[in-house]
Amino acid sequence: MSGRKISIAIVGGGIAGLALAAGLKKKENISFHIYESVPEYKDVGAGLALHMNAIKAMTLIGPEVRQAYFTKAMEMGEEDKEMSTEVILAHGPNQGEMVAELGKAKGRKTVSRADLLDGLLDLVPKECVSFNKRLEKIEENEDGVRITFKDGTDARADCMIGADGIHSATRSYILGPDHPATEPKNHDGWQIYRTMVTSEFAAQHINPKWTKTVPILLGPRGHINCIPLNKGTRLSAGVAVRGVNFSSETGKAPDLDPELYKDYSEDAQKIVRLVARDTSASWTAADHDHAPVYFKGRVAMMGDAAHASMPFAGNGAAQALEDAAVLDYLFSKVMKVEQIGAAFSAYDQTRRPRSQAVVDLARKFGRVYAYAEEGMHEDPAKMKQFLGGAAAFTNNADLQRQNDDAMGLFEAATGQGKEGGEGGVAPEGVEVV
Numbered sequence: 001m002s003g004r005k006i007s008i009a010i011v012g013g014g015i016a017g018l019a020l021a022a023g024l025k026k027k028e029n030i031s032f033h034i035y036e037s038v039p040e041y042k043d044v045g046a047g048l049a050l051h052m053n054a055i056k057a058m059t060l061i062g063p064e065v066r067q068a069y070f071t072k073a074m075e076m077g078e079e080d081k082e083m084s085t086e087v088i089l090a091h092g093p094n095q096g097e098m099v100a101e102l103g104k105a106k107g108r109k110t111v112s113r114a115d116l117l118d119g120l121l122d123l124v125p126k127e128c129v130s131f132n133k134r135l136e137k138i139e140e141n142e143d144g145v146r147i148t149f150k151d152g153t154d155a156r157a158d159c160m161i162g163a164d165g166i167h168s169a170t171r172s173y174i175l176g177p178d179h180p181a182t183e184p185k186n187h188d189g190w191q192i193y194r195t196m197v198t199s200e201f202a203a204q205h206i207n208p209k210w211t212k213t214v215p216i217l218l219g220p221r222g223h224i225n226c227i228p229l230n231k232g233t234r235l236s237a238g239v240a241v242r243g244v245n246f247s248s249e250t251g252k253a254p255d256l257d258p259e260l261y262k263d264y265s266e267d268a269q270k271i272v273r274l275v276a277r278d279t280s281a282s283w284t285a286a287d288h289d290h291a292p293v294y295f296k297g298r299v300a301m302m303g304d305a306a307h308a309s310m311p312f313a314g315n316g317a318a319q320a321l322e323d324a325a326v327l328d329y330l331f332s333k334v335m336k337v338e339q340i341g342a343a344f345s346a347y348d349q350t351r352r353p354r355s356q357a358v359v360d361l362a363r364k365f366g367r368v369y370a371y372a373e374e375g376m377h378e379d380p381a382k383m384k385q386f387l388g389g390a391a392a393f394t395n396n397a398d399l400q401r402q403n404d405d406a407m408g409l410f411e412a413a414t415g416q417g418k419e420g421g422e423g424g425v426a427p428e429g430v431e432v433v
């Protein structure tokens with residue numbers, strides 16, 4: 001070790017930034033500071049259901065990170081009842097056929113984003129986090145990275161990791177503001193119409209079964225789903241519609257029209273009518289086209305900043321946590337500033353292919369659910385095969401091996417473990433922009 005700690009500026013205190021910080025705080029060779037733009041966390045979205053790979057990634061960072069999730073997470077339904085996600089064709093000749101039953105388990109959990117962030121924040125020393133700090137400018141020189149915030153203040157560090165979400169300023173710096181993959185896009189014109197109601201109210205309007213288990217009801221004008229929250233007392237119900245005509249003047253989506261769902265199953269139509277009563281929780285989805293690289297010099301990006309995906313595979317936060325696990329592991333071995341480039345390169349090579357595969361997968365889920373993937377909805381067996389394979393790809397990954405692969409690349413580049421290793425050189429064949 002060169003005698004002083006490696007300093008890291010983490011920009012964005014979301015799931016990715018906080019999970020990484022929770023790991024880094026245990027490393028004697030590292031100091032860090034998180035800069036978060038909002039003054040406090042507000043709850044957005046319907047609640048997260050973290051898949052097995054997310055739990056594995058949290059465990060790799062530390063059992064306390066995993067515990068922070070389990071302490072905050074709520075059972076979706078009643079504790080002693082098994083709950084699964086039932087994917088059912090709600091339209092066409094195979095209407096009513098279940099094509100997948102995913103994640104069947106007792107005590108399946110969801111967590112509100114704000115609760116999860118509070119739990120992770122408790123693991124990070126208070127003096128290492130600053131709120132109300134919106135990154136505006138990044139500059140690099142031989143001394144490291146200087147970042148400037150909207151309030152005119154600045155900070156310096158040996159390197160910077162941008163965990164600043166889908167509209168990332170870090171991404172714009174790394175790829176360039178005019179790069180075609182910098183801005184998020186809504187390629188297929190997705191609008192997510194959503195409502196939040198009490199389960200009691202919902203049970204008066206829809207099949208009560210769907211207040212206790214998760215349906216995804218498929219058809220060509222949108223897929224319909226319900227997520228029980230808070231031990232089954234609240235329900236988030238939604239219709240995800242592909243190919244919406246957004247107003248050229250206001251950019252807004254048209255109102256949800258239940259008349260368009262007359263040829264869907266009765267169950268599906270009832271949920272659409274429930275959602276159409278109050279669509280104030282609706283939002284427009286977008287994702288990132290693939291970035292050619294996740295770092296430039298001493299600046300890297302992670303989580304949604306690097307690979308925002310459509311919500312249909314339910315794995316965005318899980319991928320952010322996988323990034324955090326790999327970066328955390330790599331930085332345990334970074335002892336000199338000259339080795340930062342090799343760590344970022346190893347992270348980029350290891351995480352970019354898998355995280356971008358999940359972006360593609362989430363898009364494909366959307367097309368399959370909307371009957372827009374040729375040959376699928378006509379052939380339920382084929383759809384079953386796709387859904388089973390996708391779940392295995394996201395959930396069953398060997399994340400210890402992913403960490404080890406990244407470390408192998410880092411050690412090969414820095415010669416660590418061998419006499420005289422210097423580091424900082426990207427492995428052969430890696431394009432560093």
Ligand SMILES: Cc1cc2nc3c(=O)[nH]c(=O)nc-3n(C[C@H](O)[C@H](O)[C@H](O)COP(=O)(O)OP(=O)(O)OC[C@H]3O[C@@H](n4cnc5c(N)ncnc54)[C@H](O)[C@@H]3O)c2cc1C
Pocket residue numbers: 011012013014015016017035036037038044045046047048049050051054133134135136163164165166167168169302303304305311314315316317318319320
């Ligand atoms: C409705 C919905 C449901 C979802 N469900 C699931 C699910 O069930 N399972 C799952 O795995 N994933 C799910 N996701 C995806 C998941 O929420 C994201 O992938 C995850 O939150 C990404 O974490 P992140 O930390 O990278 O980004 P974010 O959570 O977006 O955090 C980024 C942080 O950076 C801050 N920031 C932004 N710009 C700046 C700046 N310039 N300077 C400083 N700070 C800045 C923001 O304020 C924010 O706190 C869902 C997403 C949505 C929208």
